[in-house]
Amino acid sequence: MNMPAQDPIRLAIAEAVQQVHDTTPMAPSFTNFVTINLVANAQLACGGSAAMSFLSNEFSAVAALAKAAYINVGTLMPSYPDALRAITADLKESGKPWVLDPVAAGLGATRTNILMDMRHNPPTIVRGNASEIIALASMWGLIEGSSSNGPEGVESADDVQSAIEPARLLARFLAQHSPDGKAAVAVSGETDLVTDGTRTFRLPGGSPLMTKITGAGCSLGGVTAVYLCVAEPLIAALAASALYNVAAECAVRTLTSYTKVNPDTVALGPGTFQPAFLDALAAATPEQVASATLLEDK
Amino acid sequence: MNMPAQDPIRLAIAEAVQQVHDTTPMAPSFTNFVTINLVANAQLACGGSAAMSFLSNEFSAVAALAKAAYINVGTLMPSYPDALRAITADLKESGKPWVLDPVAAGLGATRTNILMDMRHNPPTIVRGNASEIIALASMWGLIEGSSSNGPEGVESADDVQSAIEPARLLARFLAQHSPDGKAAVAVSGETDLVTDGTRTFRLPGGSPLMTKITGAGCSLGGVTAVYLCVAEPLIAALAASALYNVAAECAVRTLTSYTKVNPDTVALGPGTFQPAFLDALAAATPEQVASATLLEDK
Amino acid sequence: MNMPAQDPIRLAIAEAVQQVHDTTPMAPSFTNFVTINLVANAQLACGGSAAMSFLSNEFSAVAALAKAAYINVGTLMPSYPDALRAITADLKESGKPWVLDPVAAGLGATRTNILMDMRHNPPTIVRGNASEIIALASMWGLIEGSSSNGPEGVESADDVQSAIEPARLLARFLAQHSPDGKAAVAVSGETDLVTDGTRTFRLPGGSPLMTKITGAGCSLGGVTAVYLCVAEPLIAALAASALYNVAAECAVRTLTSYTKVNPDTVALGPGTFQPAFLDALAAATPEQVASATLLEDK
Numbered sequence: 001m002n003m004p005a006q007d008p009i010r011l012a013i014a015e016a017v018q019q020v021h022d023t024t025p026m027a028p029s030f031t032n033f034v035t036i037n038l039v040a041n042a043q044l045a046c047g048g049s050a051a052m053s054f055l056s057n058e059f060s061a062v063a064a065l066a067k068a069a070y071i072n073v074g075t076l077m078p079s080y081p082d083a084l085r086a087i088t089a090d091l092k093e094s095g096k097p098w099v100l101d102p103v104a105a106g107l108g109a110t111r112t113n114i115l116m117d118m119r120h121n122p123p124t125i126v127r128g129n130a131s132e133i134i135a136l137a138s139m140w141g142l143i144e145g146s147s148s149n150g151p152e153g154v155e156s157a158d159d160v161q162s163a164i165e166p167a168r169l170l171a172r173f174l175a176q177h178s179p180d181g182k183a184a185v186a187v188s189g190e191t192d193l194v195t196d197g198t199r200t201f202r203l204p205g206g207s208p209l210m211t212k213i214t215g216a217g218c219s220l221g222g223v224t225a226v227y228l229c230v231a232e233p234l235i236a237a238l239a240a241s242a243l244y245n246v247a248a249e250c251a252v253r254t255l256t257s258y259t260k261v262n263p264d265t266v267a268l269g270p271g272t273f274q275p276a277f278l279d280a281l282a283a284a285t286p287e288q289v290a291s292a293t294l295l296e297d298k
Numbered sequence: 299m300n301m302p303a304q305d306p307i308r309l310a311i312a313e314a315v316q317q318v319h320d321t322t323p324m325a326p327s328f329t330n331f332v333t334i335n336l337v338a339n340a341q342l343a344c345g346g347s348a349a350m351s352f353l354s355n356e357f358s359a360v361a362a363l364a365k366a367a368y369i370n371v372g373t374l375m376p377s378y379p380d381a382l383r384a385i386t387a388d389l390k391e392s393g394k395p396w397v398l399d400p401v402a403a404g405l406g407a408t409r410t411n412i413l414m415d416m417r418h419n420p421p422t423i424v425r426g427n428a429s430e431i432i433a434l435a436s437m438w439g440l441i442e443g444s445s446s447n448g449p450e451g452v453e454s455a456d457d458v459q460s461a462i463e464p465a466r467l468l469a470r471f472l473a474q475h476s477p478d479g480k481a482a483v484a485v486s487g488e489t490d491l492v493t494d495g496t497r498t499f500r501l502p503g504g505s506p507l508m509t510k511i512t513g514a515g516c517s518l519g520g521v522t523a524v525y526l527c528v529a530e531p532l533i534a535a536l537a538a539s540a541l542y543n544v545a546a547e548c549a550v551r552t553l554t555s556y557t558k559v560n561p562d563t564v565a566l567g568p569g570t571f572q573p574a575f576l577d578a579l580a581a582a583t584p585e586q587v588a589s590a591t592l593l594e595d596k
Numbered sequence: 597m598n599m600p601a602q603d604p605i606r607l608a609i610a611e612a613v614q615q616v617h618d619t620t621p622m623a624p625s626f627t628n629f630v631t632i633n634l635v636a637n638a639q640l641a642c643g644g645s646a647a648m649s650f651l652s653n654e655f656s657a658v659a660a661l662a663k664a665a666y667i668n669v670g671t672l673m674p675s676y677p678d679a680l681r682a683i684t685a686d687l688k689e690s691g692k693p694w695v696l697d698p699v700a701a702g703l704g705a706t707r708t709n710i711l712m713d714m715r716h717n718p719p720t721i722v723r724g725n726a727s728e729i730i731a732l733a734s735m736w737g738l739i740e741g742s743s744s745n746g747p748e749g750v751e752s753a754d755d756v757q758s759a760i761e762p763a764r765l766l767a768r769f770l771a772q773h774s775p776d777g778k779a780a781v782a783v784s785g786e787t788d789l790v791t792d793g794t795r796t797f798r799l800p801g802g803s804p805l806m807t808k809i810t811g812a813g814c815s816l817g818g819v820t821a822v823y824l825c826v827a828e829p830l831i832a833a834l835a836a837s838a839l840y841n842v843a844a845e846c847a848v849r850t851l852t853s854y855t856k857v858n859p860d861t862v863a864l865g866p867g868t869f870q871p872a873f874l875d876a877l878a879a880a881t882p883e884q885v886a887s888a889t890l891l892e893d894k
Contacts, residue, residue: 033331033350033629036629036630037335037810037811038335041809041867044810045808045865045867050630051700052628052629052630052670052671053671053704054672054673055673057705058703058706058707061703075350076356077673104360108351108356108360212342212580214339214348254860257860258858258861262558264551264552265555269343269576269581270339270576271579271580272576274573275868275870276867277867278866279864279866280867281867282808332636333636373650374649375650375675376651402658405658406649406653408651408653409654510641511640512633512637512640512646513633559857562849562850563854567641567871567875567876568640568874568875569637569870569873569874569876569877570871573871
């Protein structure tokens with residue numbers, strides 16, 4: 001059942017969105033080359049600020065000015081294992097919360113080494129698709145063996161349902177190592193799943209077009225880090241997923257309205273969806289985000 | 299003369315487009331930073347899947363899951379000569395076909411070393427502009443001296459016509475080293491040219507706006523690799539060029555129709571062309587792609 | 597007071613824009629990964645050509661074919677300090693003018709080392725926000741201490757007014773080291789400021805949406821380098837800023853007109869602004885650019 005309008009969770013989501021609009025928080029990112037532009041533009045569109053860096057001294061200098069950070073292991077370069085080891089150690093030492101997108105977890109020796117290292121200086125929020133969450137939970141010894149069918153490159157080979165238990169265990173592990181004992185895991189899929197290890201929420205909605213552009217997940221991680229600057233992990237993850245669902249639906253409505261005005265257009269494609277989605281990210285009000293469909297598993 | 303509708307080449311193109319729609323093949327890419335986002339989005343739009351990587355262990359792990367791959371030497375980094383040597387050797391050993399975009403061939407010592415190395419582990423398809431094809435054929439000793447006027451940076455200084463013979467010789471060389479004895483070369487220009495070394499095809503059409511956005515050629519290479527997952531080299535190269543011409547023309551029609559509905563717009567520019575082009579890539583049917591203008595040199 | 601229509605400065609701006617349209621000059625770029633695509637597309641849209649490179653031998657090979665170049669220190673990699681030292685020395689030796697965007701000047705040890713090195717082989721034009729201009733002038737000992745409030749990541753923490761004197765001193769320093777004794781500094785903000793060290797101009801206009809997309813400043817630097825291929829530094833900087841203001845205003849008019857035709861749209865957002873802005877860059881005539889609001893400080 002959709003959560004009531006006055007539920008404290010919804011109020012906290014609205015508050016987080018409003019605070020981002022009011023304070024323009026900057027969350028620095030160490031992210032992949034494919035979608036780095038979309039991550040930055042999504043962070044700006046949601047009301048935050050962006051700064052990208054790949055050297056540990058540069059990243060730590062920016063992170064010192066920020067309240068949260070974002071790391072995405074998409075396109076690795078030879079210097080990244082050392083840089084990420086230093087950066088995650090710095091983040092731990094300064095007690096700064098951060099979001100990890102474990103892109104293609106399980107694929108390639110360098111990526112596995114980097115993700116294994118992060119077990120010692122873990123993030124506050126992990127956001128990934130089902131295969132990535134299962135692979136990371138397995139890699140960190142939180143579940144037995146690997147029940148994952150993937151990865152198939154960067155796409156998920158598992159459905160969100162199969163990642164529920166790994167996500168909960170992962171969230172509890174993160175919370176144990178979190179500065180304030182709080183953490184969250186977000187699993188992206190047709191219905192997004194967000195858990196803090198105790199409570200578990202589902203966010204249906206959005207649009208299948210989100211899977212037809214590259215970077216929907218990566219940029220969601222970046223926006224989650226912006227919200228993490230102003231809210232606790234569970235609320236940050238919920239607010240970001242809610243915003244993405246609301247904005248995707250708004251973008252589809254806008255593109256559909258173009259087709260009505262001008263039947264000659266080939267609208268509702270991935271090309272025009274991305275700019276319409278960024279417009280919608282920027283236009284969404286705290287009330288609209290907070291009223292996204294939100295179900296709690298009991 | 300435009301080839302007849304029931305020509306086996308056209309049927310094979312339609313079949314390749316349909317198979318990509320049905321099976322969502324993933325072709326990993328090692329590509330430049332300028333257009334990496336467009337490459338990924340074009341691969342998704344045509345119905346395939348994308349995964350970008352720059353480390354040899356990562357690339358080989360993804361390539362092991364794929365039926366074809368894409369390498370583009372646009373923006374080189376210090377680690378690339380070693381990485382590309384290992385990756386191309388791996389691709390040869392596993393008998394996996396791949397597409398090369400020899401961006402700016404002839405320019406700079408590192409690029410020349412990398413392309414000279416690839417003579418030993420050559421691709422299955424080369425796609426480039428006329429200057430790049432001539433430069434590569436010359437560099438590999440397939441033509442005497444260099445009849446190229448270029449390169450002028452990344453733009454072609456030669457016309458497609460002057461690249462016909464180098465393209466044919468290059469295609470025959472690639473075929474000799476190909477796992478199944480088949481290969482192709484595609485020369486992009488006002489009229490695209492595709493040859494397998496024996497037969498030579500021309501694909502007029504598309505739009506001059508393709509030259510006003512960065513990455514039309516790079517992303518065509520990535521889409522060619524997606525088709526190479528499901529078709530032989532000649533058909534993959536023809537299908538990709540045909541798709542690009544059909545989609546560019548569709549995008550121009552869409553943008554022109556906007557201008558009719560709303561005369562105040564500055565449409566038909568490179569900015570709105572790119573999203574409209576991606577929409578058109580996603581909307582093109584196998585029949586539409588297979589009915590692109592296609593001429594054979596006799 | 598807005599400068600008169602027949603002022604020699606305006607005529608020179610129109611001439612520069614026309615020459616770029618006529619000769620398609622290529623200005624190679626060493627730039628950051630976040631906005632590299634927008635830099636290239638903006639250079640193409642304004643009528644120039646683009647080529648991106650990160651290795652000194654590659655960059656110098658392209659720069660030898662070009663009349664000006666662009667360096668942006670946004671996302672640094674471990675190989676950049678050595679590469680940039682070699683590239684800037686090559687540019688000095690060949691007497692080739694270039695544009696520097698000192699992104700986030702003052703932040704991080706590697707960035708500071710790179711920018712300190714450039715004091716010995718300085719650019720011809722520096723374009724940055726107020727904080728970056730102040731930080732660079734301070735770093736190079738041109739002003740006492742640092743009166744900067746920033747940087748706050750990549751955003752400016754100072755207003756343009758506070759950067760006037762640092763900008764003038766910086767421009768005079770650059771002119772002393774310039775091949776032909778000419779140089780310019782451009783400070784981006786709500787009102788852009790351009791100075792050659794003697795005369796100082798202000799360009800109000802543009803759109804607040806320019807601050808809502810990533811890369812407005814980076815791509816302005818790339819377009820400035822294209823104009824620097826055909827014009828002296830002061831005119832190149834003025835022409836680029838004038839073009840950006842004119843194009844931003846045109847893009848806003850276009851998006852507003854969409855909303856009138858189709859009230860269901862969420863237009864005027866950052867997502868649709870970027871493609872509309874690129875369209876407007878491509879559509880702007882020399883006369884339109886030359887008639888931008890342009891004030892001279894007396």
